[in-house]
Amino acid sequence: MDNNIILKTKGIAKEFSGVRVLNNINIEIKSGEIFGIIGENGAGKSTFVKILTGIYTPTEGRIYFNGKEIQLETPLDARKAGIIMIPQEFNLINDLNVYENIFLGNEKKRRVFLNRNEMIRRTEELLAGLKVNIPATARIDKLSVAQKQMVEIAKALAFDSKLLILDEPTTVLTRREIDILFGIMRQLKSRGVTMIYISHKLSEVKEICDRVMVLRDGEMITIEDTDNIDEKEMARSMIGRELSQIFPEKVVPKENTVLQVENLSSVDGFIKDVSFDLKEGEILGFAGLVGAGRTELAETLIGIRKKKHGKIIIKGKEYNIKNPADALKRGIAYLSEDRQGIGILTNFDIPSNITLPSLKHYLRGILINKRKEHEKTAQYIKRFDIKAASLKSKLEYLSGGNQQKVSLAKSLDTGPEIFIIDEPTRGIDVNAKREIYFFINELVQTGISCIVISSEMEEIIGLCNRVVVMREGKITGILEGEHINEEEIMFHATGLKGVA
């Protein structure tokens, strides 16, 4: 075997109750390589990675690491071998500080006492090695998402990992933070650390990875040098067809204004003097960096955050919206970016989730008319093509895309006239994305007006009639027509253009 090969898999396959979700995966990863894995949700990426990290045991196949065949029965086996994964949801303890997290379960001791100084020194070394400026004694909950990620990476390095697996690391990062992350990855690479990089974002895969493997329906479609494959090609092999029709044709909105916001500020100061208007049947995009105050604006509109001053005028009448119930009464529905945290109840079945905010329409006397609930749910399941074992399936057993469709149905069931959708396609695959774009387009054709908050530039550009760009709680520009392009949006979002 080639000495340069750090990881080799031979005929890896995995079955769940007789269903093959991964079939015959053969890869050879070279030492110091950044190896990308792309594929839609359900393509088998996470199953494959879970096999490499000892969470699943493969049904068939062998794994060779550093030239020797290894058995990965438990996550501990993988960690001992030097395979460490940086999860999407960080495993850091918020109440502890950086060095305590890095040495959690692996504390340095002097006799029975903790050797605090030694741990701090090592942590500072690790962080300095990554060229990041985080104090070793900072509490985790005081760090930004990007900094937390750096701590996760430092933690992995503290374990002397040889193979680092990064699962969708950039979903929560701004472009600048992504650049920093990539800088660190290149630096680790030069130190000989091998990395597997899983992502939905093809441009990033092309930018950072040496080679990329495309998975589709559990099959290995191709492995290419990223120099020899462009993003379109990647997308094509991921979904097995052309991607051209991902966005529907834009619909011209009506003239009349349904929502007018004047000089809106929030008590907590996240929103400062925001003014904009929304036309009937319009898709109004909200772009900006993470932390620009877009979600906070939506939360102020629906009364979750307290309004300091300013007016919210709906169809010519000013309303004081104090809570989400008021907002619903005025026809405003909000679909949160944080699906699991705010959007759905994972231990509730599909009907109970969908009718939660609109339950009063499902009453007979004081009792819930469960038959009506089920009939309505069946309609939504058909309309949105929600895939579930049954109507009574709990949401925790649904995939991310299907959960998002249930959230969509839930918001729609309140009969909104103004629909605020925050990150409509975060963490879902290309096909489900496309479906959701077409749903949104259908909605505006029925006269519903949409506000779409998104960090995905293509989505903003491909979907919206006009684009509001925010920065630090203020609006820096409202773009129309040909001005809706990546450059203009970035200039306004970063404060190079527009008064911030």
Added chain:
Amino acid sequence: MPSKSLIKKIDFEKYGSLIAFVVIFIISSFASPYFLQLQNILNILRQVSYTGIIALGMTFVIIGGGIDLSVGSMTALVGGISILSLNSAMNFFGYGYWNEIMAIIVAVIVSIALGAAAGALNGVAITKGRIAPFIVTLGTMAIYRSLALYIGKAGVFRSNSYMYPELGMGYFLGVPIPVWVFFGMAVLFHIILNWTRYGRYICAIGSNQKVARYSAIKVNFVRFISYVMVGVTVGVSAVFLTSRLNSISSTNGGSGYELDAIAAVIIGGTPMTGGSGTIFGTVIGAIILGMINNMLNMLGVSPYLQGTVKGIVIIGAVLIQRKRSQ
């Protein structure tokens, strides 16, 4: 793999307490020949009805992610004051059959209203004051007991009525009245939990308060009502407890009720973290506790050791739940 284990899990979650019930029932009937006698079974049911009624309200509180430790002290306070009001109402209305009935009705209303008020106090402190339910009800547990002691001068509240005990001691169609009320309220609470908006909302709040809030549910109000509900059940329970003995002790009336009520809910399969639960389970849980007590009595086990067994059952029930969810 997922489908098979899923069926197992759901079955167990639904019927776990029922299986425990059947097992204990069978063991008990073999352990003592008296166990299966109708009088003994009715006795068990009557004994569990006092804390069982409170456990019905407690189910809502725990499903909503809360807890109420004050129910025992509340029972003493509410029961004591209702006896005082019974006595003064009898003075007010004078003697005679209907007059005494009127006085008893006053006492019942006072008991339930006072229970609701004491529960409302907990609810306000928890929702408006944003204090953890554990802390608030630990505080009111001390407060309600101390008020009962103060008002009752650390003695026993005694009623002057001869008819009042009929309520707690009486039978209807051969079944003790408290048992009828326990089962009747269980049916009512089951309907509230499964077939009304309120029931759906309290589950949603216990499952994820943020989701509930964003779904336009008035979270504070719904949680507040759950404490009022448990207060009402305390009021009802206090009526039967005081009428049975025609008195209630300010020192140990209702003591340990919080343990039994919470235990019934937990044994009945409602997770401490809230979000789901069944009234049926709670009823079974309460009866299981009663059967265990009964069996220990018949086997001649020291009453001082009954707490140990109860404790082990509670911890065991939670342990099984944990295993289940893994």
